[in-house]
Amino acid sequence: MWACGSSSTFLASALGIRRIRTQGRSAVYTLEASITDCHDSESSGPRKVVVVGTGWAGLGAAHHLCKQGFEVTVIGGHGGSSVSSEDSIFDRFDASLIHAFRQPSRNIFTLCNELEIQPFTNLMTSAVYSSESLEVKFPIFQNVPRLPSPLGTFVYPEFLNLSFFDxxxxxxxxxxxxxxxxxxxxxxxYDSLTARELFRQVGCSEKLYRAVINPMIQVGLFALGEQCSAAALLGMMYYFMLAHQQDFDVVWCSGSIGEKIFRPWMAFMEEKGCQFLKSRRITDFSLNEETGKISELICGDETFLVDAIVFAVGVTELQHVIAASTLLQSRKEFLDVYNLRAVDVIAVRLWFDRKVKILRAGNIYSGVDDSAGWAFFDLNSLHEEYKDEAGSVIEANIYHANQFLHLQDEQVVAKVRSVLSSCIEGVEGAAVVKHLVLRCPETATLFFPGSYKFMMRGSTSFPNLFMAGDCIVNRHGSWSQEKAYVTGLEAANNVVDHLGEGEFAKIIAVEEDEPHIEALRSLNRNVNDIRSQVPLFDYLI
Incomplete structure (x- = not known):
């Protein structure tokens, strides 16, 4: 639906002077003549902000905005899960699957301190298995002498089947x-290269790549190395393991993220007046053609008056929104989203009739299939509710699981049990007494080669529409759920800046590069600057 700015629903407002930039920036004053609709929040109450999405990004944006006194409504997306429940307001991928929290997740840790919750386990070790044997055991890096980055990452893991040369x-x-x-x-x-091409260029051994590197890519970037961007690989690896030795250390949520973090988080926001609405299908928007701003968000028969909107949904959900809106389809930045892709994820939880010995709480597995990435977790060690369970409770996450998505539950369970039997002693003789299969189709962002140029930025060509999520381009340097949460805070700051009200959210920067890395990067930048001055430097690919 399009709405003309000259229609009867809009009234002319007086000329006004508004301060639009504060706190840490130079104050900028704008004299504007505008046509606003009759629900102008300056005269009728708090400004209205709608946040679409209930994962880390959406909740992060809503959290800060409701603390600033805005009238915030959060609309849950359709999520991408085949399991429905009363808790469908949660983003199922973010809230229900098991995700690692690495040590650089400082903004999320600060959030939990603010909420006065302690949802995390102690630091835990992890491992990588192949179909033949245990391949790598990772230590707790904080417990060993610190070496200059990235030497500790290479020296301290125990590689059981790889030579020193590999x-x-x-x-x-x-x-x-x-x-x-x-x-x-x-x-x-680097986005034009595949991850595998990058490792081939630097001379990585085939054995190292096959046994360790590619399985970690499949779990971290949700696809094979030849399907993933080298730029995304470098960003992920540097943030998670290469920038500082202790960055690879991991804690886990001691229950489901939805129950341990999202539920108390949402309760905190509800006390601030934030309203949460279950799944709504966005059908279009109304545009104030005089200001170029979106004035209404339309969900079928429901209409939400807005002063600002934050989209914080995944690639697939965003594509559905664009498909329903002729207004969004009129802008190239939104049409480019159709070039992006997401992959399927399946989580399988198995309850066994007896305890089996699992050496590490979190594990990566390779060798089952050429395209799917696998991880499995000892929930008796991770989740408080299973600590006293009579039998083992194990969860397996399958990434890029398109070939398993449409199998019957019993077929998926049989496949997972076969995988676990190859690396956990005792699983073959144990009986599965209960199982749960959670399917999340097209939920994990695929950072394929060439995808960067199609990804959206935090601001859009609509002055009051902002974006957040792990597929949004930003320069913070974080990854995964920490990046999603940070982009939510950045979107909230964009709203504060646009509306000229409230304080900016404080975003903790990633830890600075170690001195030797910073020195090398400075030298590299200088060399690149010199090379760029050479005639015909950009002539060849």
Missing amino acids: RLTLLPLISAVIDFDNTDRAWRK
């Missing part, structure tokens, strides 16, 4: 790590 072939990757500084230049340079 491990040594990974060291040349440091040249790409130095060159990739998370700038637009770096992303455009």
Whole structure:
């Protein structure tokens, strides 16, 4: 639906002077003549903000905005899960699946302190298995002497089947790590390469890549190395394991993220006046053509008056919104979203009739299939509710699971049990007494080569529509749920800036590069600047 700015629903307002930038920035004053609709919040109450999405990004934006006194309504997306429940307001991928929280997740840890909750386990070790044997055991890096980055990542893990020479072939990757500084230049340079091509260029051994690197790519980026962008790989690896030795250390949520974090988080916001609405299908928007701003968000027969909107949904859900809106289809930045893709994820939880011995709480598995990535978790160690369970409770997450998505539950359970039997002693003789299969179709962002140029930024061509999520381009340097949460805070700051009310959210920056890395990056930037002055430097690909 399109609404003309000259229609009877809009009234002319007086000229006004508004301060639009505060706190840490120079104050900028704008004299504007505008046509606003009759629900102008300056005269009728708090400004109205609608946040679409209930994952880390959406809740992050709503959390800060409701603390600033805005009238915030959060609309849950359709989620991408085949399991429905009373809790469908939660983003199922973010709230129900098991996700690692690495040590750099400082904004999320700060949030939990603010909420006065303690949802995390102690630091735990992890491992990588192949179909043949246990391949790698990772220590708790904080418990060993700290080495200059990234040496600790190479030295301290116990590689059971790899020679010293195999491990040594990974060291040349440091040249790409130095060159990739998370700038637009770096992303455009490396986004044209696949992750596998990058490792081939630096001379990584086939055995190291097959046994360790590719399985970690499949779990971290949800697809094979030849399907993933080298830029995304470098961003993920640097944030999770290469920037600082202790970054690879991991804690887990001691129950479902939905129950341990999202539920008390939402209760906190409801006390601030935030309203949560279950799944709504967005059908279009109304545009004030005089201001170029969106004035209404339309969900079938429901209409929400808005001063600002934050979209914080995944790629697939955003594509559905665009498909329903002729207004969004009129802008290239939204049409580009159709070039993006997401992959299927399945979570399978198995209850056994007896305890089996699992060496590590969190594990990566490779060798089952050429396209799917696998991880499995000992829930008796991770989740408080299963600590006293008579038998083992194990969850397996399958990423890029398109070939398993349409199988019957019993077929999926049989496949998972077969995988677990190959690396956990005792599983083959144990009986599954209960199971739960959660299907999340097209929910995990696929960072394929060439995807960067199609990804949206935090601001859009609509002055009051802002974006958040792990598929949004930003320069914070974080990854996964920490990045999603940070983009939510950035979107909230964009709303504060646009409406000229409230305080900016404080976003904790990632830890600075270690001195030797910063020195090498500075030298690399200088070299690149010199090279760019050479005639015909950009002539060849």
